[in-house]
Amino acid sequence: MVEPAAKGFKLLHSSPGPMSKESFVHEKEDSARSDLRDSARQFLEFQRGFLRRRWASYYAIWASAVTGYFLVPFLLGLTGFASLPLAIRLLTFAGIDLVLTGTALAVTVLLWGLATRTSDVRDAAGGRRSLTGSRNLVRFAITLAVVVGAVAVSTRSEFASFLVGDTSLLILSFLLLLHLRRAFQPIPFEGWLAASSYITAAAFSYVSLLLLDFPLGHEIAWSAAAVVWFGCAAFARFGVRESVEGS
Amino acid sequence: MGTGTGSVAPELLASLGEQFSQEELRSSVRILIMLSLGVNRRMGFLALLRLSHCAKGSLSYHLKQLEEAGLIRTSTVFTLGGPRVVAEITDKGRARYSGLIDELRRLPVNHETAEPVSS
Numbered sequence: 161m162v163e164p165a166a167k168g169f170k171l172l173h174s175s176p177g178p179m180s181k182e183s184f185v186h187e188k189e190d191s192a193r194s195d196l197r198d199s200a201r202q203f204l205e206f207q208r209g210f211l212r213r214r215w216a217s218y219y220a221i222w223a224s225a226v227t228g229y230f231l232v233p234f235l236l237g238l239t240g241f242a243s244l245p246l247a248i249r250l251l252t253f254a255g256i257d258l259v260l261t262g263t264a265l266a267v268t269v270l271l272w273g274l275a276t277r278t279s280d281v282r283d284a285a286g287g288r289r290s291l292t293g294s295r296n297l298v299r300f301a302i303t304l305a306v307v308v309g310a311v312a313v314s315t316r317s318e319f320a321s322f323l324v325g326d327t328s329l330l331i332l333s334f335l336l337l338l339h340l341r342r343a344f345q346p347i348p349f350e351g352w353l354a355a356s357s358y359i360t361a362a363a364f365s366y367v368s369l370l371l372l373d374f375p376l377g378h379e380i381a382w383s384a385a386a387v388v389w390f391g392c393a394a395f396a397r398f399g400v401r402e403s404v405e406g407s
Numbered sequence: 408m409g410t411g412t413g414s415v416a417p418e419l420l421a422s423l424g425e426q427f428s429q430e431e432l433r434s435s436v437r438i439l440i441m442l443s444l445g446v447n448r449r450m451g452f453l454a455l456l457r458l459s460h461c462a463k464g465s466l467s468y469h470l471k472q473l474e475e476a477g478l479i480r481t482s483t484v485f486t487l488g489g490p491r492v493v494a495e496i497t498d499k500g501r502a503r504y505s506g507l508i509d510e511l512r513r514l515p516v517n518h519e520t521a522e523p524v525s526s
Binding site for chain 2: 195196197198199200202203206207210274277278280281283284285
């Protein structure tokens with residue numbers, strides 16, 4: 161591996177002849193700037209593949225969580241669980257949801273931190289902050305989702321828990337888009353697919369619950385989204401050509 | 408600063424000189440490792456090999472230099488795939504990483520291409 165900095169400094173320190181202060185300063189300047197710039201560029205190229213592979217765990221954990229929200233109550237219903245007192249059943253469901261959501265959120269926080277730090281390097285290398293417009297758009301989308309969710313819950317309170325869940329996952333998908341933008345420029349294929357499948361599922365679920373009075377639509381929509389997310393996870397983990405091994 | 412003219416302010420130059428006069432960062436590979444560990448916090452030896460395109464011995468040498476400077480720590484972890492060497496950035500390393508990012512931010516940039524200006 162060529163090491164421009166090391167070579168540059170060896171040359172500087174071993175020069176037999178007198179070196180003017182100006183040429184010394186210029187050589188030092190060029191070497192330092194060149195190294196830092198090249199290293200940042202090389203790092204960002206590598207980081208794209210590295211992050212895509214890491215992002216696979218994000219898709220997988222949320223797909224597992226959504227699957228768990230629907231599948232676990234269904235599986236428990238097949239056992240003698242329904243004969244237990246209501247309080248125990250509710251506590252069990254709440255506990256399961258808490259564990260699934262907590263695990264997914266922990267992975268989310270880790271990955272979003274990684275995306276933010278990658279974005280810091282990219283911004284520093286590019287000399288600008290490029291996400292102001294995206295942040296405003298996401299703020300607007302989240303505000304809109306909260307308002308629509310609140311109105312929906314107040315009008316159809318019998319579906320309140322479903323609608324709150326839809327709204328939360330919709331907000332999450334907007335935040336996902338923002339962090340995908342931070343981590344990758346441009347956003348990879350599976351990122352677009354994951355975010356759009358969540359937004360579509362939320363929209364389909366809203367329509368099913370509010371307009372069609374068809375609660376099963378909610379489960380169909382989110383199950384389909386979970387399948388897409390498992391696919392995104394598999395693609396990000398195994399299908400990305402620039403992926404790296406071992407971390 | 409950041410005008411795209413390629414000129415560098417004296418204070419930036421002094422700061423760059425200070426950063427690069429330290430033995431542990433007198434190598435583009437070590438700068439690369441520091442940037443990567445600064446962002447990812449913890450990376451495996453294999454990932455660092457892919458990142459740096461170094462030979463194993465060369466990468467070990469660079470990691471040792473950084474570890475002796477207290478910027479990173481290495482350890483062996485046991486995974487299903489066997490034992491693996493991982494490198495992790497230390498608090499001192501994070502401070503040095505922040506310094507590198509500050510320097511990078513202060514380098515002049517060609518705003519048309521969003522690329523740092525060539526010297």
